[in-house]
Amino acid sequence: MGVSAYLAAATPPRLAVGGITVAIPVLAVEQLGDVALGGLLAAAALGPSILAAPIVGAVLDRTHRPGVLMAGAGLVTAAAFTVAAFLGDLPVWSVAVALVIAGTAIPFLMGGLSSFVTEVIPDERRAYAIDALAYNLGAVAGPAAVAAATALGSARAATLLMAGSALLGAIATIPLRLRPLPGEPHGSMLATIAAGFRHIATHRPLAVVTTSGTVSQFGSGGLAIAAVALAVARTGDAAQGAIIVTAFALGGLLGALWNSASPPRFRPEVTMGVGFAATGVFTVLAALDVGTTWTIAAIGVSGLFTAASSAAMLLIRKQQSPPTLRSQVFTVGAGLRAAAAAAGAAVAGIAAGLGAEVLIVAIGLIWIASGAMLVAYPRSAEPIDR
Structure with a gap:
């Protein structure tokens, strides 16, 4: 239920x-x-x-x-x-x-x-x-x-x-029937907001995850622009770009269905880092000029890993936030990712003259870099939300 x-x-x-x-x-x-x-x-x-x-x-x-x-x-x-x-x-x-x-x-x-x-x-x-x-x-x-x-x-x-x-x-x-989260915040609204920003910025596990998640969306935000540019360069048909983006979305949906049925039992930072990196690797492979079918398939496979890594990111946000700051950690994290996606789309548009393949590879490398950031996640970190 x-x-x-x-x-x-x-x-x-x-x-x-x-x-x-x-x-x-x-x-x-x-x-x-x-x-x-x-x-x-x-x-x-x-x-x-x-x-x-x-x-x-x-x-x-x-x-x-x-x-x-x-x-x-x-x-x-x-x-x-x-x-x-x-x-x-x-x-x-x-x-x-x-x-x-x-x-x-x-x-x-x-x-x-x-x-x-x-x-x-x-x-x-x-x-x-x-x-x-x-x-x-x-x-x-x-x-x-x-x-x-x-x-x-x-x-x-x-x-x-x-x-x-x-x-x-x-x-x-x-x-x-949602109930208040445990605990009572102390101080004014401004003090609560300040405490939330301070926790996100200074609590290392959360800072690493927030940075990685934000950087990954910078790459993701540019995918639609790069896909259209790639479609125009290779087929002369911009509509093919929509098919490439749809393949990524469908891959993400399939991955989400699989993940919801059988969530991985690895440590969440491992799932997040490996998932982001795998998305990046297959995005880079999509730049190989061996046919439209290959590009669509590679981008679709890259989307498969996004759900598990996103779920792991959300789990870490929860585990590394005291209940009195949890909602703020989640909303700020989501806001940063939205801003990064918008910035990624804008930068991809400006950089479109560099070439479609260059854009696709750059987006893949950004995903890989965001996954590599999880290496900095402290192994000794334990949940603090209890």
Whole structure:
């Protein structure tokens, strides 16, 4: 019951977030013929989450009613996406404001909800394997649902579908009956935020994992740009790039399904480091010019390792955080990864002139480097969350 209830609560909002970044640009083109505006509005939906993450985490660490906040965040997100669906009928500024508001609520549904998963699923390894599965399901199903809704109806219908998914997640959060994390934070809100940043920066196991996870997303963020560049260079068809990216997402989903059924029993830092490195190795191999099928297959295999390594990363965050700072550690970590992914996409776009193969290899090497960072993880580290 715990697994199904958690997936029902965690997957729909992550599907909505994954899909809205596709739906909004398409909607902007459909209604206003302005793709640049679509990009800006998509950034408005995600950008604020980076700034809101430490505040959201501190609030969740201090609240006595986390379930109410989670459900409320889902309702706010659903309302904001509903407003956004009427871009073209409503002023652009009102849609932008709505999406910014949604961006401040998103950390509750991503890192925030992750910080409570073991309250629903007691087995830590299984809990974070299921949480990684929810992320992967959202990442694959969100864009796919938008593509289908747009093809069968319109981008407005797709955006409303994402709003409905966020609403479904809000409703499904209620049966979880989330309780406050153990312990009572001391001091003011600012003191709690400062304590969270200090713990992330100075507690070596957490600092290593946070740095590695952030660096890996810098590489991941550039994959879509590199895939399109590679497709154009080799086939002249940019649409092939979408197939390459989809292969990575499907590989991640398959890996998540396998990992959720049978989580690895290695030390989590080993799983995380080896998984990141393996993703990098197969990404580098994808640069070999031996046919499109090889490229798609290699990228698909590279995605297989991401779920287990992400689940291990989430487990370490939990084990290396005192309960009074856990939500903040999760939301800040998620915010840093989101920022790194955005930066990676921007840098890949700027560096596209260097050549598609160079970009693919660079992305693979970044993944390998992020895995190698786990060598610095202290072997003597024991969980401190008890």
